Amino acid sequence: MxxxxxxxFLWTDRPLPDAIxxxxxxxxxxxECHWPYDTPAPDVARALAETGLPMLGLNTRRGAPGENxxxxxxxxxxxxxxxIDEALAYAAQIGAGCVHxxxxxxxxxxxxxxxxxxxxxxxxxxxxQGITILIEPLNHYDAPGYFLTTTTQAARLIDSLGAPxxxxxxxxxxxxxxxxxxxxxxxxxxxxxxxxxxxxxPDRGPPDTGEVNFTHVFATIERLGWTGPLGAEYRPTAxxxxxxxxxxxxx
Ligand SMILES: O=C(O)C(=O)[C@H](O)CO
Ligand SMILES: [Mg+2]
Numbered sequence: 001m002x003x004x005x006x007x008x009f010l011w012t013d014r015p016l017p018d019a020i021x022x023x024x025x026x027x028x029x030x031x032e033c034h035w036p037y038d039t040p041a042p043d044v045a046r047a048l049a050e051t052g053l054p055m056l057g058l059n060t061r062r063g064a065p066g067e068n069x070x071x072x073x074x075x076x077x078x079x080x081x082x083x084i085d086e087a088l089a090y091a092a093q094i095g096a097g098c099v100h101x102x103x104x105x106x107x108x109x110x111x112x113x114x115x116x117x118x119x120x121x122x123x124x125x126x127x128x129q130g131i132t133i134l135i136e137p138l139n140h141y142d143a144p145g146y147f148l149t150t151t152t153q154a155a156r157l158i159d160s161l162g163a164p165x166x167x168x169x170x171x172x173x174x175x176x177x178x179x180x181x182x183x184x185x186x187x188x189x190x191x192x193x194x195x196x197x198x199x200x201x202p203d204r205g206p207p208d209t210g211e212v213n214f215t216h217v218f219a220t221i222e223r224l225g226w227t228g229p230l231g232a233e234y235r236p237t238a239x240x241x242x243x244x245x246x247x248x249x250x251x
Pocket of ligand 1: 059138174197233
């Protein structure tokens with residue numbers, strides 16, 4: 001099993017290039033981040049080259065304070081597309097393979113039509129760069145009012161767009177809260193999945209705590225033939241370096 005350190009949550013006490021170095025020193029196989037835009041891309045690229053770790057993905061900007069993405073917001077298409085262009089340009093500079101296209105707080109048919117149109121734009125712009133666009137259902141405790149909440153809804157959108165580079169970010173933490181049935185859902189969704197993340201439920205801590213048996217979940221993912229690094233997107237209760245026991249016990 002290979003693991004990716006999500007630097008939106010891990011080693012947030014240091015600048016992104018140093019967080020990449022810390023992830024390498026701790027034995028991670030890859031890194032991923034949320035919003036790297038305050039860090040010059042060449043600094044990130046240098047840390048990646050130095051450590052040999054790939055950056056798997058990053059997110060589109062969330063928008064104004066209190067917002068959580070722009071792609072499903074009717075009337076905000078220009079900003080949404082600027083956020084997509086920005087994310088793709090940054091991803092290209094650091095060799096990231098995925099961009100998580102964040103939908104935002106919205107509901108209803110207009111939001112869906114707006115989201116689909118912006119995803120079409122994103123998928124078309126990403127394809128020549130070999131980049132995959134990810135959409136991620138978020139749970140209704142952490143992100144109440146977020147447009148995308150279930151893998152069922154995401155699968156319907158992916159099918160209706162029909163773009164080969166539009167995939168599902170399967171975050172076991174959100175999926176367990178909203179839908180459960182993780183094993184069967186992973187089996188069913190596998191062809192649509194572009195990246196997998198995890199954290200304990202309900203606390204969003206390391207995976208060796210909480211209600212989900214990640215020994216079983218990781219074995220399932222391996223049995224299904226998934227070979228990509230799995231994204232450790234949890235909040236350490238103490239320092240990140242003191243939260244990594246699972247990396248040896250669950251590997
Ligand atoms: O919240 C998550 O699970 C994510 O992966 C997003 O990228 C950050 O909101
Ligand atoms: Mg996630």
